[in-house]
Amino acid sequence: MPAIEVKDLIKQFKNTAAVKGITFDVEEGRCFGLLGPNGAGKTTTLNILATLLRLTSGSAKVAGFDVSTQKNEVRKNIGMVFQEPALDSKLSGRENLEFHAMMYGIEPKVYKKRIDTLLSLVELREKENVMTQNYSGGMKRRLEIARGLIHRPKVLFLDEPTLGLDSQTRRLIWNYVKNLIKEYKVTVILTTHYMEEADFLCDRVAIIDHGKILVKDTPDSLKAACGQDCSLEDVFLKYVGTDIRNVEEREKIW
Amino acid sequence: MIELRAIYILWLREMKKFSRAKERIIGSAAMPLMFLAFLGLGFRGSDVPGIDKGVSYMRFLVPGIIGMNMLFSSMFSGISVLWDREFGFLKEIMVAPVSRVSIALGRIAGGATTGLIQGMILFSISFFLGFHMNAAFPWYRMVLGFGTMLAFMVLISLTFISLGLSFASNMRDAQGFELIINFVMFPLFFLSGAVSPISNLPVWVRIFSYANPLTYGVDGIRGALIGHSMFPVSFNFLICLASSAFMVSLASFFFDRSDSV
Numbered sequence: 001m002p003a004i005e006v007k008d009l010i011k012q013f014k015n016t017a018a019v020k021g022i023t024f025d026v027e028e029g030r031c032f033g034l035l036g037p038n039g040a041g042k043t044t045t046l047n048i049l050a051t052l053l054r055l056t057s058g059s060a061k062v063a064g065f066d067v068s069t070q071k072n073e074v075r076k077n078i079g080m081v082f083q084e085p086a087l088d089s090k091l092s093g094r095e096n097l098e099f100h101a102m103m104y105g106i107e108p109k110v111y112k113k114r115i116d117t118l119l120s121l122v123e124l125r126e127k128e129n130v131m132t133q134n135y136s137g138g139m140k141r142r143l144e145i146a147r148g149l150i151h152r153p154k155v156l157f158l159d160e161p162t163l164g165l166d167s168q169t170r171r172l173i174w175n176y177v178k179n180l181i182k183e184y185k186v187t188v189i190l191t192t193h194y195m196e197e198a199d200f201l202c203d204r205v206a207i208i209d210h211g212k213i214l215v216k217d218t219p220d221s222l223k224a225a226c227g228q229d230c231s232l233e234d235v236f237l238k239y240v241g242t243d244i245r246n247v248e249e250r251e252k253i254w
Numbered sequence: 255m256i257e258l259r260a261i262y263i264l265w266l267r268e269m270k271k272f273s274r275a276k277e278r279i280i281g282s283a284a285m286p287l288m289f290l291a292f293l294g295l296g297f298r299g300s301d302v303p304g305i306d307k308g309v310s311y312m313r314f315l316v317p318g319i320i321g322m323n324m325l326f327s328s329m330f331s332g333i334s335v336l337w338d339r340e341f342g343f344l345k346e347i348m349v350a351p352v353s354r355v356s357i358a359l360g361r362i363a364g365g366a367t368t369g370l371i372q373g374m375i376l377f378s379i380s381f382f383l384g385f386h387m388n389a390a391f392p393w394y395r396m397v398l399g400f401g402t403m404l405a406f407m408v409l410i411s412l413t414f415i416s417l418g419l420s421f422a423s424n425m426r427d428a429q430g431f432e433l434i435i436n437f438v439m440f441p442l443f444f445l446s447g448a449v450s451p452i453s454n455l456p457v458w459v460r461i462f463s464y465a466n467p468l469t470y471g472v473d474g475i476r477g478a479l480i481g482h483s484m485f486p487v488s489f490n491f492l493i494c495l496a497s498s499a500f501m502v503s504l505a506s507f508f509f510d511r512s513d514s515v
Contacts (some may be wrong), residue, residue, distance in 0.1 A: 075351035086342035
């Protein structure tokens with residue numbers, strides 16, 4: 001059974017269609033990359049899979065549960081690292097993780113240990129009692145990745161996880177994610193603008209633009225089909241073109 | 255589905271943050287305190303028509319200002335969901351396996367507790383400004399009055415945190431915030447009879463006062479503390495109970511329906 005099944009997914013906002021019928025499957029323990037320019041519909045797709053947005057039509061299953069009708073089961077099985085920081089800045093690093101663990105109903109004895117391990121892993125053990133408002137961008141990111149793993153999710157959503165990070169931190173996160181997939185058979189969906197990231201982590205990628213999947217395949221066959229010495233970036237640009245996109249924020253109600 | 259565990263966790267988060275924000279406690283108590291001090295002392299000794307004989311303006315005012323404090327702190331704490339959205343933390347809450355109703359109730363519980371603490375600070379200070387409960391009350395009636403006041407404070411709080419939460423659920427960002435302060439909170443405050451007797455208002459304005467749940471909250475606290483009120487305390491209590499039940503349901507509905515991202 002695939003860990004993620006998406007079929008003819010459509011998301012219509014008031015004036016615009018953000019996702020216009022996309023279909024893909026991800027097998028358990030694999031990493032699937034969603035590549036696309038700004039406004040292509042990547043984050044919208046992730047938000048639908050994470051039950052944060054309602055789909056307009058089509059269907060999507062995560063870990064075997066339907067995102068429209070079995071929201072709570074889906075939520076129990078996923079971990080999410082958001083594109084923008086989603087930490088409580090007035091709580092310390094450890095408190096943010098504790099809050100998360102408690103929300104997922106983990107026993108204090110269990111989560112204390114897990115949090116210790118995860119904090120060491122993302123190298124934040126020494127800063128665990130500092131308010132996250134004093135964290136740097138990279139520290140916040142690492143903390144969020146640790147947070148997404150406390151409840152041992154089957155599926156992990158990473159929405160541009162290394163955006164704006166230095167090379168060292170990026171490497172650390174890559175190796176960690178790679179290890180998670182190998183050791184724990186976690187299924188990962190990743191969106192990114194860094195082609196080398198997708199190339200390094202993902203078994204398969206889909207290039208998406210204007211809410212539609214243009215192509216999906218393994219990075220290697222995409223590169224091979226493109227020509228000699230083609231990088232994934234060349235493949236990407238071949239499909240989506242080199243025009244700069246202007247993306248409007250969703251309309252305001254007030 | 256209501257999960258007490260989740261409500262407790264969200265409440266705990268509010269308490270942690272509240273205990274760390276000393277300036278917030280002082281800042282939010284300052285405005286009602288100034289209303290109390292300047293109106294109370296300014297109209298000291300004057301005979302305001304509509305206030306029962308033998309009740310000084312200060313004693314009339316204190317329950318009103320306690321109501322005001324509950325109104326303002328509650329509305330702010332309901333609307334504070336917008337800051338969680340602005341700073342992204344709302345997504346973290348919304349993606350957790352917890353029902354939306356529990357999330358709304360957790361916020362309401364946290365806000366009601368902080369409002370109650372602020373209200374108690376204000377109540378204590380009012381005694382230094384010349385407030386006293388009805389001197390004819392025996393001691394047990396004073397205790398009962400105090401308890402009744404606490405109950406009214408909680409009900410006012412539930413009503414208006416829910417109102418704030420309802421607004422926040424229908425707004426995308428904090429831009430409408432000023433509008434709500436000026437066109438919702440201040441009218442609710444002045445119409446409630448917190449600073450002047452409703453009986454002095456023209457009939458068509460009074461209709462709005464009667465439609466305002468805070469009117470019954472303030473009147474109930476007056477009855478409980480000083481023994482003078484427009485309506486029987488039990489009637490006020492029933493109205494406040496009904497309005498808070500209605501508003502909590504409404505807020506849960508709007509919050510459930512609102513976009514998380």
